[in-house]
Amino acid sequence: MLLYAGLVVFLLAAILLLSYLLGQHHHDRATNKPYEGGIEQTGSARLRFSAQFYLVAMLFVIFDVEAVFIILWALGFYELGWPGYIGVAIFIAQLVVVLIYEWGIGALDIGLNVKKIMKKYKQLTS
Amino acid sequence: MFSLETITNSIQQWLYSTFNPTMALILECAIVMLLVIGLFAVLGLVLVLMERKVAARMQIRLGPNRVGPRGMLQTAADTLKLMMKEGLTPDGADKFLFNLAPFIVMIAAMLIMAPIAFAKGFQIWDINIGVLYVSAVSSVSVIGILMAGWASNNKYSLLGAMRSGAQIVSYELSAGLSIISIVVLAGSLQVSDIIASQQTGWWLFRGHIPALIAFVIFIIAVTAETNRAPFDLAEAESELTAGFHTEYSGMRFALFFLAEYINIFIVCAIGATLFLGGWMPLHIGNWDDFNRIMDYIPSSLWFLGKTFCLIFLIMWFRWTFPRLRVDQLLSLEWKYLLPISMFNLLLITLIAIMGWHF
């Protein structure tokens, strides 16, 4: 496996080197400018992001760990029988209930809150 | 009868009879590596051409038809062209990470190939936790994408990378849960065991409706995981130019592009292995004559046929559905697919415990 990975790295490096040797090289004023629709870049490209990405990543971590537990059960569920099944059913049900709760309070509504914006808009226009 | 297993066995016997064991092992490794790398090159060329041809047919066009017979050498010409291009690195980019990212994405794609069974007895590494290995390695490619987007010092790239990161990690859960539901039915994580358990019929048919639901969820999830339309927000051309690989040019871009197609092949191969029986021929109950005719078709053809059917399905999606918005995409996963796939898993295990599957 390590050999295989090593060979892959070597091959990719060879391809890139070949393309580096074959490709042209020039350095004009705008050659290495970051692309931003053909105009000058405004501000830094290191943007700040919505905290909702954090929420997605956090939920992913939680459900990933949960999936690992489920795999452990899935491999031995014949021997574990009904007690194991009930155990996992409770486990999954709890998480689904929280998921539904979060759906209810609107935590899963990712993106703009259109209702809030419309309310504000109506306040401003009236 | 033509069979890959006999060929590989005879090669192995010849190697061990002519060289001493260590030498033979090394030679075997070398042959396997060359085969895999050759396979990659061929797959990349075939899949890109297939994508363009399918797209053309769907839009009543001809597609590439100038280079070579029926345009078959078009992608080879494109690769040559990309090889001759200048590789640019934008100002302010993190040079090391910028150059490392295509490597990581590509290596991850190549490593996932290891446990896939291409034909009867034709598998690189039959690891005992095969399916888990696949999901572990595929989670590494997210890091490559995030690196590419962050290192490029470009707003489009960063936005594309964040979107694609959120999308891949979300849909990985549903894909994982539907894989687990087949693991439950087959009772093993090993790819060869999963295929062997489908001797009498494919899990898609034997597992009743829950298996069908798992299959549909799997297809949706892997379409999103490979950043394909209608989930191609990460590289939505009309808003983000090219997403996380906006700043990549020349061969480094080609590596991302190739990795994308290799990933499509891999997820379809896994789908074919889990739900459609891998290289197992189609058998129907007691129709002995029918089953015997099906057995005459080589196992490698069965595997490739099933895989390419799924690939065609995914390409078909691209020209059928309009692109989703990022909030629609995430709420589809978290509000619908995830709870459904969890309950579906419970249903499947119920079926397995009660022995209701055929």
Added chain:
Amino acid sequence: MDISQVLFYALSAMALGSAIMVVISRNPVHSVLWLIITFFAISGHYILMNAQFLGIVNLIVYAGAIMVLFLFVIMLMNLNAETEPQKNKWLKLAGVVAGGCLLLVLVAALKQAEVKGKVAMLETGDIGLIRNLGKALFTDFVVPFEISSILFLSAMVGAVVIGKK
């Protein structure tokens, strides 16, 4: 020296080297990437000790999930090498003292610990190992397992509180 020992030393060197790089690299994103390499080395150790399941889970959960979370958070907070605040000299000293104390405790604990004499082995592991793990989890430790789901529950609620402000 057989191959498993060679692998052990190579992986240990990789783990230690990249762990040091996590601490000394100035760019937080680089730190995270070095940490990922550390996790890979540790997974290699698990596989060397014939615990493939733990190794793969380590990759899935730590290198796959938690590192993506870290990257997201670093990008969210827009941490860069330039914006890193200059630390107070006293703070650095306090850090050294605290780290030294931890090292002392760890060394003492390791000296106390018995070496069970299990050398790394490179056999093809049995799937039965995972089966037994699952069995133990769902028979002997079923109550802690259910309680861990409460932990997940509170983590989810906490994440929502932070994410939604």
